[in-house]
Amino acid sequence: MRWQSGRRSTNVEDRRGMRPSRAMGGGIGMTVVILLASWFFGINPATLFQAEQVIGQILPPSSKVDENWQPSAKEQQLADFTITVLASTEDIWREIFAEGGARYVDPTLVMFTDSVSSGCGATSAQMGPFYCGADQKLYIDLSFYDDLKNKHGADGDFAQAYVIAHEVGHHVQKLIGVSDQVRKSNRGRSKTEVNALSVRVELQADCFAGIWGSHNQNILDPGDVEEAITAATAIGDDRLQREATGRVMPESFTHGTSEQRVRWFMTGFRSGDMAVCNTFEAKRL
DSSP: OOOTTSOOOSOEEEETTEEEEOTTOOHHHHHHHHHHHHHHHTOOHHHHHHHHHHHHHHSOOEEEEOTTOOOOHHHHHHHHHHHHHHHHHHHHHHHHHHHTTOOOOOOEEEEESSEEEETTEEEEGGGOSEEETTTTEEEEOTTHHHHHHHTTOOOSHHHHHHHHHHHHHHHHHHHTTHHHHHHHHTTTOOHHHHHHHHHHHHHHHHHHHHHHHHTTGGGOOTTHHHHHHHHHHHTOHHHHHHHHHSSOOGGGOSSOOHHHHHHHHHHHHHHOOGGGGOTTSOSOO
16 A cells, blocks of 8 residues: 555544543552541442442543653554545545535544543553544554454555544444434344444444545555455454354344455445445345
């Protein structure tokens, strides 16, 4: 993928090197405070522990910069690559929206280290890249690219770009109203029904990622599409479950099988048209 000459996005928050912290501290320190308070006021310590957990969920941790943290040359190149891919998605989706008489609103990309606080709550890098519709931001710890290669066997810059384009696909869903409609539709549904709807959401995001790739064919190298296919295959629900537990539970799928993810990515890639990405009315996923 010949990305080096592309423009760099400015819609970026670089939170790398920032570490979560709490004013009162946590761990053993907080435990001692709770036990002393329960003894002094005669309160059941279990009640205070529960309250501390709830407060921790409601109030995300603040962050401070680790002054000793410095990005390696490799990480800085990955950051440069990531914001270049983001710029490419901005250019393409602006054009697609304009053709339909609409305005594309750029999302913001947040690069972080280890853990991060978002409009959707606090989370760790172990969750992988994600999009938060509440603040319309994409979040990524760049170490995910190593996990993609070492844990899932998906290597190459276009495999990495596919992941970014997929998360941008969720932003597109937010802008066109799909995300809000799905959230409303989930009310009162069973867990199995919610999961099934989630699969359709994720496969549409894969299709949107394919559309982005379709509009970038002029900068693709031989083998790039295969890299994206390998990545989509590696993160299918069936494959991940089989690797983790040795068995597959279709009722718990939230993203789709490897075959489905590849097929919907290629559907968008071959067409380049949003109309082909209506997974919600598709009889065959």
